[in-house]
Amino acid sequence: MANLPEQKSSRARRLTAALAALSSVSALSLAALVAEPVAMHTTTGTGSTVRAATNAVQPPSAAEPGDFADIVARVKPAVISVRVELDGAQQQASSDEDDGTPDPDAGQGVMMGEGSGFFISADGYAVTNNHVVDHAKTLxxxxxxxxxYDATVVGTDPKTDLALIKVDGRDLPHVRFADRRPRVGNWVIAxxxxxxxxxxxxxxxxxxxxxxxxxxxxxxxIQxxxxxxxxxxxxxxxxxNGDVIGVNTAIFSPSGGSVGIGFDIPADTAKAVIAELKDKGHVTRGWLGIKEQQVTADIAEGLxxxxxxGALVDEADPAxxxxxAGIRSGDLIIALDGATINDPRELAQRVGAMAPGTSVTVSILRNGAPKDLSFSLATMPEESPAPVETASDASAAPTSEQGFGLLLAPATKVAGSGGKGMVVVAINPKGAAAQHGLEAGDVILDVGGKAVSSARDFRRDLASLRKEGRAAALLRIQSGDTTRFVALPLGHA
Structure with missing residues (x-):
């Protein structure tokens, strides 16, 4: 094969340089070209009634994709580019956390961002991502x-990274969401x-x-x-068929460009969220009032x-x-309304899809015994960061638990610890406790469901678990303003 000339045209050099500059982003990238932190995002969707811009065409055979030109010609007019001018707060965040490259068409000191969207109605309602329009000064x-068209934000849902925007228009081309989820292996056009x-x-x-x-x-x-x-x-x-199966939201990329791993919010999720945004401007979700965590193999052994x-309850808000209804820390949620709960994500999705006030029956295991509790869901409150307290150095001689690689002191002797449990004042980074996620400053609240306040309590409870034949000890840990469970293998102590 002949070698290409080393000298490129000036136009080719400019295009190459521009694309190289644009591709400098982090490994986990939002698909939007926006001046904001680059990260993965999520979302959920709507129930608006929408129609295809024109009659659907017959799909190609499953074995042979054929030509997508007819589909593209029909749906492309409904797809829009979304251009935003970011407010001052987001401009500062962008300059701190992103490459901060201003739009070349923007005035000096003005940060612009760009994303995509699509019309879902003839009168100008359109779907995009929350992270595209977040902190938008103009749209x-x-x-x-x-x-x-100038556009306004009708409503956003940060939890699912969806947004509904609106332009003044008539007879605009628009598309509809698919009625069912695609199968792995189905063709997709972005x-x-x-x-x-x-x-x-x-x-x-x-x-x-x-x-x-x-x-x-x-x-x-959907990947x-x-x-x-x-x-x-x-x-x-x-x-x-020209129906929307998902909203493009995030990519995984070590280089900043596409490596063939993209993520879409499913159409059914988007439909539900967008319908609520159109109706109320925000999304309300059912709320249990608990914090839960994944049950690992070690935790299962400890239980x-x-x-x-299941979903292991870390904390239950008493209010x-x-x-x-009586659910408390250490309970294991195994079913909701009789349907098995496999993990906390499944629990969150099912509860979040329910309206506040819905009556539910939660099935739990408490100390190995099953129990059903029935009550009504509340409305998920707005999130507000809680003050974080961290433990400081011990004011009394700590106790060494060498088998786990821990140095512990009673919380009553450690300033700022809240007075309950045993504080980890030092930890061996190669010890079993460190390998299972404990850190200096963590507070051990209880062992095997029993509160501890001294080294004697700690050792007594471990001995009791060994006597029961347990291979692991389940510890409830407070880290700052959150609690979680950690299972330590008893063979190490």
Missing amino acids: EVMTSDGRS IGNPYGLGGTVTAGIVSAEGRDIGAGPYDDF IDAPINRGNSGGPAFDV GLKEAK GPAGR
């Missing part, structure tokens, strides 16, 4: 034929505004479903391999369980519905 959308290149079309397949990317309690992403990049956030992913399933 403008552009259609594929070059028309520009259209959006990557790197400001509006109207970009890519295609691939559904790679996986039910993905949890750590963005929040409602993670349930696709149709290339999406920064600027695609909020745009649609279509099936071969005497055969399977690592919350679950706490008032």
Whole structure:
């Protein structure tokens, strides 16, 4: 093969340089080209009644994708580019946490961001991501034929990273959400505004479903391999019928560009959220009033369980519905309304999908005994950060628990610890406790369900668990303003 000339045209050099600058983002990237922290995000959706822009075409055969041109020609007019001017607070955050590259068309000192979206009604309602419009000072959308509209935010849902925006318009082309989730292996077409290149079309397949990317309690992403990049956030992913199967939201990338791992908010989630945003401007969710954690194999061993399933209650707000009904720390939630709960994410999704005031029956295991509790869900409160207290150095000689690699002191002897439990004042980084997530400053509140306030209590409870034949000790730990459970293998002590 002949070698290409070493000298490039000036236009090619400019394009190469521009794309290289744009591709400098972190390994876990939002698909939006916005001046904000780069991270994974999540969302849920709407129930608005929408119609396809034109009659559906017959899908290609499953074995042969054929030509996507007819589908693209039909749905592309409904896809929009979303352009925002960020307010001062977000500009500062962007300059601190992102590459801070201003839009070349923007005035000096003005930070712009770009994303994607799509119309779902003829009168101008459109879907995008919350992270695209968050902290927007002004909002403008552009259609594929070059028309520009000023837009307003109708409502946002940060927990699912969805937003509903509105322009003044009539007879606008629009698309509808699919009625069912796609299957792994189905064809998918993504259209959006990557790197400001509006109207970009890519295609691939559904790679996986039910993905949890750590963005929040409602993670349930569709994974696709149709290339999406920064600027695609909020745009649609279509099936071969031209229906929206998901909202492009996040990518995984070690380079900043697409490596074929993108994540979409499912259409059914988006429909439910968008319907509520259109109706009320915000989303209300059912609330149990508990904090829970995953049951690991070690924790299951500590609880005497055969399977690592369920949601282990770390804390129950005494003023919350679950706490008032009698649920308490250490209870294991195994079912909701008779349906098995496999993990905390499943519990959060099912409760979050219920309206406040809904009556539920929660099945728990307490000290190995089953129990059913019935009560009504409350409304999830607005999140507000709680003050964090951390333990300081001990004012009395601590006790060494060498088998676990711990140095403990009674909380009553440690300033700022709240006076309950045993404070970890030092830890061996190679010891069993450190390997299982304990850190200096953590407070051990109880061992095997029994409160501890001295080294004698700690050792007594461990001995009792060994006598019962337990392979692990379940410790309830306070770290700052949160609590969690940690299972330490008793063979190490």
